[in-house]
Amino acid sequence: MAEQRESHLWKWLLCTPALLVLVLAASGPLFIVLAYSFLTPGTMGGVRWEFSTEGWFRVFLQRDIFDPDEVRWNQAHLTIFWRSISLSLQTTIICAVLGFPTAWFIATRPPHRRALWLFLITIPFWTNLLIRTFAIQELIRNNGTINTLLMRTGIIDSPIQMMFTDFAVLLGMAYVFMPLMVLPLYAAMDKLDFRLVEAGYDLYASRIKVLWYVILPLVKPGFIAGSILVFIPSIGAYVTPRVLGGGRTMMLGNLIALQFGQGRNWPLGAALAVVMLVIVVTTLVLYLRWANREGGQVRV
Amino acid sequence: MxxxxxxxxxxxxxxxxxxxxxxxxxxxxxxxxxxxxxxxxxxxxxxxxxxxxxxxxxxxxxxxxxxxxxxxxxxxxxxxxxxxxxxxxxxxxxxxxxxxxxxxxxxxxxxxxxxxxxxxxxxxxxxxxxxxxxxxxxxxxxxxxxxxxxxxxxxxxxxxxxxxxxxxxxxxxxxxxxxxxxxxxxxxxxxxxxxxxxxxxxxxxxxxxxxxxxxxxxxxxxxxxxxxxxxxxxxxxxxxxxxDFIGDTNFMELPVARLEKGGAFVTLPGGSETRAELPEGLTPVIGEKVTVVIRPEQVQMAPPDAAEMTGTVESATFFGTDTHVHLRLSDGQGFILRRQNSARTEEPAPGAVMGLKLSPGALRVLRD
Incomplete structure (x- = not known):
């Protein structure tokens, strides 16, 4: 018995480093954020330790400047929430649609070549995100590469406005997050038994039908993992919408940063951060329920 | 068929x-x-x-x-x-x-x-x-x-x-x-x-x-x-x-003694001549060696004086319904015989000399 108790103690001791990291690095900060959302803003940023729900109030609502008793929906915030969700969903869909053929291409190369293609997919990760985003800006700004080329060749007379639009943000995010879709999709396809594809063809399915009835259901776990990996950082994206979207196409990440910076309203920023967390968790739960609706074997 | x-x-x-x-x-x-x-x-x-x-x-x-x-x-x-x-x-x-x-x-x-x-x-x-x-x-x-x-x-x-x-x-x-x-x-x-x-x-x-x-x-x-x-x-x-791929087979390299319609007489180890079937379109040269083939179950044991050839028993493996006898022919080639068993048959002893008789029509010349 004593021996058993001792080994039990050892188990806990061995777990301590992991537990410490979990408490200090994961749950701890989250609780601090949650606590700050119920405090009062300090004058120079930071918080005063006085309980207040003002931060949460201002997440969704606002008071009239002249008549503090008149309360309205905070239209600007709601627009930003919606834009964040919508752009993140669109990014996920774009990454899935473009990532599928990319991953398929890699998975169907001879095994010794696949490593090279995977390596090429990861090359963008080698340099700083900000630099890559500025490179995209260089491509799409009014006197950037694309507009200059189009005007030189006489296809257009005046530059197409691409910077500071939703398009620019989508382009940037799809580019940045594409590898996060391609890699899990590739992993799923790598495990795909191509004899099943042959069996599909053999049983009179056309290429499209084989794709729909055989390949897509079998690589679904890759889509699910990829979608989660793309959607979560998209919702909180900061650099891409900041550089390519400017002030006009602000997303949640920028709004939160604004409250902690120039806005000097940490409780509001903290409340917004919690809202973001809720959005992500809710979307994930809904998505996984939908993805596993047929009792599939996917567990994420 | x-x-x-x-x-x-x-x-x-x-x-x-x-x-x-x-x-x-x-x-x-x-x-x-x-x-x-x-x-x-x-x-x-x-x-x-x-x-x-x-x-x-x-x-x-x-x-x-x-x-x-x-x-x-x-x-x-x-x-x-x-x-x-x-x-x-x-x-x-x-x-x-x-x-x-x-x-x-x-x-x-x-x-x-x-x-x-x-x-x-x-x-x-x-x-x-x-x-x-x-x-x-x-x-x-x-x-x-x-x-x-x-x-x-x-x-x-x-x-x-x-x-x-x-x-x-x-x-x-x-x-x-x-x-x-x-x-x-x-x-x-x-x-x-x-x-x-x-x-x-x-x-x-x-x-x-x-x-x-x-x-x-x-x-x-x-x-x-x-x-x-x-x-x-x-x-x-x-x-x-x-x-070779189908079933157990005996291959023998034997000289051709004379030809006949659809067959060739080959000289067995020990000197006796016997007929082997020829595949269509093959005409061997008399005096040259050809490869002949015979299945192990198409060879019977016989008293040495009534036999077409003889072999020395090297080993015998009992399989129940039949026994596989590994022999060495008089010219040194290996040979397998498959004997149907009954309760009365005795297992051949290694070293014994055994007479062999081939089933008629069972010996065939191969196209090599």
């Missing part, structure tokens, strides 16, 4: 077909100059060691590979260049390749669904097929939830459900244990008889080929060496490879 007049309508006609993989120096010829006619309703077997091209030939017929040259007609229609979904042919894959995300019933109904059959027809045929392979109880299970033998039945039902003209079977029994394999061999014969569909069966197991087939094509290095009924293949092999 089966009566072949009833089955003379041609199902598959292959002429001058070859398949080359790769290009230039790395080119590998998997099939060369295949000419083959398979009759409707036949149980046809492609037999050969691994790498002989039998699976490639099956994949060419299925449409997974396109031939490099030559023509392939199924029921009179040229199908070379057409994909597998445009051929009235279904395959039972070696590892079954059942769709893991679909139930047993959905797997079986897949082909019909892809052909655009109405839902009621798909359901009815699926039910028939489940009954045919005795899997009614398992209709809603996923492939991972049934045993290997059951997966095999489902794979068969799935391939038979669209009523193909030809069913291709790629070593479908190789993953099963011996008892189940015997059972499935009978099952396959039954299904073929019940459906009347032409079966093309690929195997490296010579016993399986002999017991199940109407006709067998023995393949090696991308060519068909011999084509015939199991009886012909076993008793009248034309080439050393065929004789």
């Amino acid at each position: 089966k009566d072949q007049t009833a089955r003379d309508s041609v199902e598959i006609e292959i002429t001058g077909l070859s398949k080359v993989f790769g290009q230039g120096a790395a080119a590998f010829s998997a099939l060369s100059d295949i000419d083959l006619t398979i009759r409707t309703g036949e149980f046809f077997t492609l037999l050969g060691p691994s790498g002989c091209g039998k699976t490639t030939l099956l994949r060419v017929i299925a449409g997974f590979e396109q031939p490099s040259t030559g023509s392939l007609r199924i029921n009179g229609r040229e199908v070379a260049g057409k994909g597998p979904n445009a051929r009235p042919v279904n395959t039972v894959f070696q590892n079954y390749a059942l769709f893991p995300h679909m139930s047993v019933a959905d797997n079986i109904g897949f082909g019909l669904k892809m052909l655009g059959k109405p839902r009621a027809e798909v359901a009815a045929t699926t039910a028939d097929m489940l009954r045919l392979v005795k899997m009614e109880e398992m209709a809603e299970r996923k492939p991972a939830q049934i045993s290997g033998g059951q997966q095999q039945r489902v794979a068969l039902a799935r391939a038979l459900a669209p009523r193909p003209r030809v069913l291709l079977l790629d070593e479908p029994l190789s993953a099963l244990d011996l008892k189940l394999r015997k059972e499935m061999q009978g099952e396959l014969k039954r299904l073929q008889a019940e459906t009347g569909i032409t079966f093309i069966f690929v195997t490296h197991d010579q016993e399986e080929a002999l017991t199940m087939s109407d006709r067998v094509a023995v393949m090696s290095a991308g060519r068909i060496l011999q084509l015939g009924s199991p009886h012909e293949i076993y008793h009248a092999p034309r080439e050393r490879f065929v004789a």
Whole structure:
């Protein structure tokens, strides 16, 4: 018995480093954020330790400047929430649609070549995100590469406005997050038994039908993992919408940063951060329920 | 031998077909100059060691590979260049390749669904097929939830459900244990008889080929060496490879003494002359050595004075119904004899000299 108790103690001791990291690095900060959302803003940023729900109030609502008793929906915030969700969903869909053929291409190369293609997919990760985003800006700004080329060749007379639009943000995010879709999709396809594809063809399915009835259901776990990996950082994206979207196409990440910076309203920023967390968790739960609706074997 | 007049309508006609993989120096010829006619309703077997091209030939017929040259007609229609979904042919894959995300019933109904059959027809045929392979109880299970033998039945039902003209079977029994394999061999014969569909069966197991087939094509290095009924293949092999691959065989190098119509007299070790059958079109030179072949069960023990040749017993292995006796002939060549046992026969002792008598007509000259 004593021996058993001792080994039990050892188990806990061995777990301590992991537990410490979990408490200090994961749950701890989250609780601090949650606590700050119920405090009062300090004058120079930071918080005063006085309980207040003002931060949460201002997440969704606002008071009239002249008549503090008149309360309205905070239209600007709601627009930003919606834009964040919508752009993140669109990014996920774009990454899935473009990532599928990319991953398929890699998975169907001879095994010794696949490593090279995977390596090429990861090359963008080698340099700083900000630099890559500025490179995209260089491509799409009014006197950037694309507009200059189009005007030189006489296809257009005046530059197409691409910077500071939703398009620019989508382009940037799809580019940045594409590898996060391609890699899990590739992993799923790598495990795909191509004899099943042959069996599909053999049983009179056309290429499209084989794709729909055989390949897509079998690589679904890759889509699910990829979608989660793309959607979560998209919702909180900061650099891409900041550089390519400017002030006009602000997303949640920028709004939160604004409250902690120039806005000097940490409780509001903290409340917004919690809202973001809720959005992500809710979307994930809904998505996984939908993805596993047929009792599939996917567990994420 | 089966009566072949009833089955003379041609199902598959292959002429001058070859398949080359790769290009230039790395080119590998998997099939060369295949000419083959398979009759409707036949149980046809492609037999050969691994790498002989039998699976490639099956994949060419299925449409997974396109031939490099030559023509392939199924029921009179040229199908070379057409994909597998445009051929009235279904395959039972070696590892079954059942769709893991679909139930047993959905797997079986897949082909019909892809052909655009109405839902009621798909359901009815699926039910028939489940009954045919005795899997009614398992209709809603996923492939991972049934045993290997059951997966095999489902794979068969799935391939038979669209009523193909030809069913291709790629070593479908190789993953099963011996008892189940015997059972499935009978099952396959039954299904073929019940459906009347032409079966093309690929195997490296010579016993399986002999017991199940109407006709067998023995393949090696991308060519068909011999084509015939199991009886012909076993008793009248034309080439050393065929004789060696199928069953136990004795090969002897013997000089030709004289020729006769359709046969040659060869001199056995010990000096006596005996007749050996000649394959068509082969005329050996008198005095030169030829390879002759005889099956171990076509040799009998005899008293030394009545024997055609003698051998010294090296070892004997008791198998129950018969005993395999390993002998050394008087000229030093090894020889195996298979003796039918009864309760009274004694086991031959090593070192004993034994007289041997060959069954008439059993000795054959090989084309080398």
